Amino acid sequence: MKTTDIYLEGKSIFLRSMQPQDFGEPMVRWVNDREVTKYLYRGTFPANAQSLQDEFHNMKGSMTDLQFAICLKENSQYIGVTGLHNINWIARNGEFRILIGEKSAWNKGAGTEVLQLMTSYAIDILNFNKVYLGVNEANVKAHKSYLKAGFKEEGRSRQEIFRNGKYFDAVRMSLLKGEYLEARTSWPLWETIQKQLSV
Numbered sequence: 001m002k003t004t005d006i007y008l009e010g011k012s013i014f015l016r017s018m019q020p021q022d023f024g025e026p027m028v029r030w031v032n033d034r035e036v037t038k039y040l041y042r043g044t045f046p047a048n049a050q051s052l053q054d055e056f057h058n059m060k061g062s063m064t065d066l067q068f069a070i071c072l073k074e075n076s077q078y079i080g081v082t083g084l085h086n087i088n089w090i091a092r093n094g095e096f097r098i099l100i101g102e103k104s105a106w107n108k109g110a111g112t113e114v115l116q117l118m119t120s121y122a123i124d125i126l127n128f129n130k131v132y133l134g135v136n137e138a139n140v141k142a143h144k145s146y147l148k149a150g151f152k153e154e155g156r157s158r159q160e161i162f163r164n165g166k167y168f169d170a171v172r173m174s175l176l177k178g179e180y181l182e183a184r185t186s187w188p189l190w191e192t193i194q195k196q197l198s199v
């Protein structure tokens with residue numbers, strides 16, 4: 001991967017735009033891996049390169065969905081995807097999503113970096129007033145990184161998710177622009193973000 005592909009940069013990862021080939025391997029492996037999709041809507045039906053290519057074509061040119069590839073800075077390895085979805089350009093909000101598919105990259109802070117980069121991008125560059133997300137109540141790790149970034153719980157949809165024979169609440173969380181301006185100064189990544197976005 002050429003370094004000119006870097007769009008946003010954290011300490012250990014960078015984000016770049018997605019190419020058609022990103023919707024083949026290794027993404028097929030990630031979305032068919034039950035451990036990766038344990039808490040997601042994805043994974044309920046089997047995926048293959050064609051179904052992912054169809055997804056890419058549907059999303060291409062979309063005015064309401066934006067996706068980025070997550071890559072490791074040390075070797076440019078593509079480890080996951082993130083995005084802003086269901087963007088409402090009037091109310092100025094959108095839904096944050098993330099999937100780190102390479103399990104070797106879990107628990108090293110990458111997910112937290114991506115969340116903070118994408119939130120800053122949404123608010124400082126796209127002029128969002130709010131970033132929201134949905135998380136399975138049992139996804140303790142994701143929930144923790146959202147709380148740490150300053151996201152607040154808006155409410156719970158009771159027994160909204162059915163996974164492996166059990167129902168789970170879906171927790172909706174969000175961060176408003178004013179809250180972001182306060183929270184970001186305590187983010188370890190803030191200095192890195194500030195330099196890049198000139199904010």
Ligand SMILES: CC(C)(COP(=O)(O)OP(=O)(O)OC[C@H]1O[C@@H](n2cnc3c(N)ncnc32)[C@H](O)[C@@H]1OP(=O)(O)O)[C@@H](O)C(=O)NCCC(=O)NCCS
Pocket residue numbers: 036037039040080098099100101105106107108109110111112113134135136139140141142144145
């Ligand atoms: C959820 C996900 C984004 C988290 O990214 P990550 O890079 O693995 O997580 P981080 O390293 O940023 O860790 C987040 C926090 O959770 C903590 N954590 C890790 N495992 C944990 C566990 N089992 N229980 C509680 N906390 C845990 C980490 O210690 C860290 O907190 P800290 O910074 O205070 O140490 C990533 O694992 C992923 O994409 N998983 C599959 C798809 C998914 O679940 N997406 C989220 C949908 S809402």
